[in-house]
Amino acid sequence: MEVATVDCMIDEGTRTWNAEMVNEIFAPQEAEEIKNIPLAREATEESLYWPWEHDGRFSCKSGYRFLKEDEDVLQLRDRCKEDNEDVVHAVWSCKELDGVWGMNNIWSLRNQQRFTSFSKLMAWVFQHQRNPDLFAFSIWSIWHQRNQVRTQQAYCPLNQLSQLVHDRYAEYKAFKPPPFPSRQKRRAWWKSPDQDIFKINFDGVIYAEEKCSGLGVIIRNQEGLVIASMSTRVPQQLQPIEIEALVASRALEFAREVGISEAVLEGDSLLVIKALETKDAKLAPFYLLIQDSIKLSSSFSKLSYSYSKREGNLVAHSVA
Structure with missing residues (x-):
């Protein structure tokens, strides 16, 4: 095991961690943290990223903050x-x-x-x-x-x-000025897609007590009628952004399984939707999961992306 690398702990057939091997090698707490790291569908080359930015890119602003926080601790x-x-x-x-x-x-x-x-x-x-x-x-x-x-x-x-x-x-x-009269907030509602286009809503939920994550997908037509839905759980307590990136790829995979080729993929994570639209978050720690969705998108004849506030995505959240 002296020359072993991380990939020896991954089951390439299922692209999941070899839990038995991980538990044997590492202490219980370390093993749980490793098994909670999400894996992409395909093996990819390693890359360095800046962990203090959502997109993984270094910026002078975040670098300055990092150095100042370190300096303040010392002073x-x-x-x-x-x-x-x-x-x-x-x-x-x-x-x-x-x-x-x-x-x-x-x-x-x-x-x-x-x-x-x-x-x-x-x-x-x-x-x-x-x-x-x-x-x-x-x-x-x-x-x-x-x-x-x-x-x-x-x-x-x-x-x-x-x-x-x-x-x-x-x-x-x-x-201090008097408070402005309260205005009723406009609620975000689910909006129907164009004719002959299906809308795929997705969302993820963390089940902390059960140490797992729930994934929910619902597909509706222009009239809002449910065409298909999916609910599943993964035995990993993922980070919120990781769950959203993972369920996005599961949503596209599920849509293809039910025969949908023209759709709008909609979720309530702006970071994930932007990453899918721009394909420009290659250094982000969750990008390997985004890459799965990008590869799946090529199997659609027409696919667009839409961001919705939580209120407009409640059904998918409930399914998860």
């Missing part, structure tokens, strides 16, 4: 110089910030409640209605002041920051 220890520093500590629980948060009683929970991430802290603020607007002003002011100190710019001392937050918040409330 967060600006105030109290603690070793185990994180964002929550830098803007919330640091003892140096007691004078900022302690000026208002609604933040008295700082010494009682522990949060493992900033997203959990923010969720708690919203859930318990602890003035999210004031919280946002406070967090921004603390972070901005920290950056000013770090870049050696003029900054507001911490003992004056609470008053600065209060003044800015009061100014915000004074100029």
Whole structure:
């Protein structure tokens, strides 16, 4: 096994993982992660991709963000110089910030409640209605002041920051415009295809407790009558984008099996629909699954693609 490669763990006949071999070689958690990786119908050459963009292409913007996040992790220890520093500590629980948060009683929970991430802290603020607007002003002011100190710019001392937050918040409330009257949102409905054209709707569902994914396909004619439908499950807990890419190819395969050659393929994943239309996402991690659909599309005499919001794709979602 010293010179073995990944393809030896793939059953080429079914294009699925050899579960028995994977379980024997890897630890249970690693084996589950490997078996959840979707496989394309045909073997393809390996390629490198940039994991911080949906299309797999490097961009200066995402590269800068990646480097800045890495830099911020290294430079967060600006105030109290603690070793185990994180964002929550830098803007919330640091003892140096007691004078900022302690000026208002609604933040008295700082010494009682522990949060493992900033997203959990923010969720708690919203859930318990602890003035999210004031919280946002406070967090921004603390972070901005920290950056000013770090870049050696003029900054507001911490003992004056609470008053600065209060003044800015009061100014915000004074100029805050009244809310616009609510408008009834236009619902997205399923639209019938052109005459003699069939519409193929597809969708995928994650069944986390059962560690599997559901695939649903429904084919209708111009009158909206159901011509055929398909529902199946795969024993893999895939990522949402992977499920959508996989079920798109299954939908085309199913349509050909029932004898349809002219159709519109419609789903509620804009990324998948764009990838199918442009065929320009070759570096995206899900592109191997898209490639299956592209190859299947050549068997149709007429095929177009359509994006629909979730409300217009509810039947396929229910089937899945």
